[in-house]
Amino acid sequence: MHVDVVFTPDEAGSAPTGIVIDVIRATSTICQALAAGYERVLCAAEVEEARALREALGEGVLGGERAAVRIPGFDLGNSPREYLEPVGGTLILSTTNGTRAVVSAASRCERVLIASLLNLSAVVEDARGHGDDVLVVCAGVQGTPNLDDTFVAGRIAQLLGWERTDAAEASARLVTTWSGAEEAFRASRSGRNLLENAPELEPDLPFCARESVLDVVPRLVAMRDRAAEISLR
């Protein structure tokens, strides 16, 4: 069995099992929301798509951020700490990099799992159970690699223990250069952006840096137009 990593959704690579990471903070929020009791998460790249989805569905909690802060008129932001209790059945989450990564994975993988550090063991064991090669798809930031998603990719490569491509080996090696996830997150562009734009959200970093505290494996169940429907089914 092999594990490969793409640092951005545009990079070449494919495998039957895709694992998508946007750890600061979209996929951490998705894992937390589904663990808390939301029935499904609809990921939309654009704010207007998210609004149109709620209009069409007649229901849904609108969540998301731009430049780390809540979108005007939305119910919630993109802090996983806002999703400890469900306030509806459907979460409609506007996340540009995260949605793009899910769509990219869907185009080249038979199944798409959603990973963060919060559900690391669960997603790794699920991927192992399928018995197929794995491609980890990092969301990155606007088409460029970031250290936070790469850290999680490296942890997945380490836990799987399979043969690694050069990108997977690089990710696993990078993990060893930090004392832990929080240090890597604070060094990363996503982490620094968060601290600059919304210093009050600093507690999100240690929150997202906790490993294997949620026993959920979110997966892509359908594309609804350009939105990705994710649930635990």
Place this chain on the structure above:
Amino acid sequence: MHVDVVFTPDEAGSAPTGIVIDVIRATSTICQALAAGYERVLCAAEVEEARALREALGEGVLGGERAAVRIPGFDLGNSPREYLEPVGGTLILSTTNGTRAVVSAASRCERVLIASLLNLSAVVEDARGHGDDVLVVCAGVQGTPNLDDTFVAGRIAQLLGWERTDAAEASARLVTTWSGAEEAFRASRSGRNLLENAPELEPDLPFCARESVLDVVPRLVAMRDRAAEISLR
């Protein structure tokens, strides 16, 4: 000043100064050939383009490899150890990943420098002298990142000492996880491919792993149709 790295030629990024790396072995060969006395190197992606160039020019030493071994009818392979003495003025080198990286850098940088470990200090000092941000373009292997080019990118980021993007920081950190370049090269896909396809070329790895032994800065001087002309001018 900033330094950025793209792990493959397709990744997003731009800067006034571009530095191209295909360390195993195209850019090591280019540096060695120009240091030895070749006047210019024409890099062509396709074998037939290289042949057509010699036909059009009426001169030129044909060099290159496929799957690590010399192309039938070519004068030389792609081992830098074959270029210790010039056997002509113009070297026409067929290198798929290397040419693609040069063309990619030319599309988004004002100037394009060619780097290997052999000329590391020289190229870093030249880049510093321009006083502009740097983008390091790794050739990778068929659109995917590789450890050998990433190692050299990391050494460039370390030597420049400038502010780093996440990709440049990742490269610099990776360097610290090996005892030295040769270990990284042997672990890389390019190195393993070389050892599998042509074990007799194993001495190329320690040869290419020598740092700052050549005082040359090859640069892209022109595109000739789809071929890149590189010289020390």
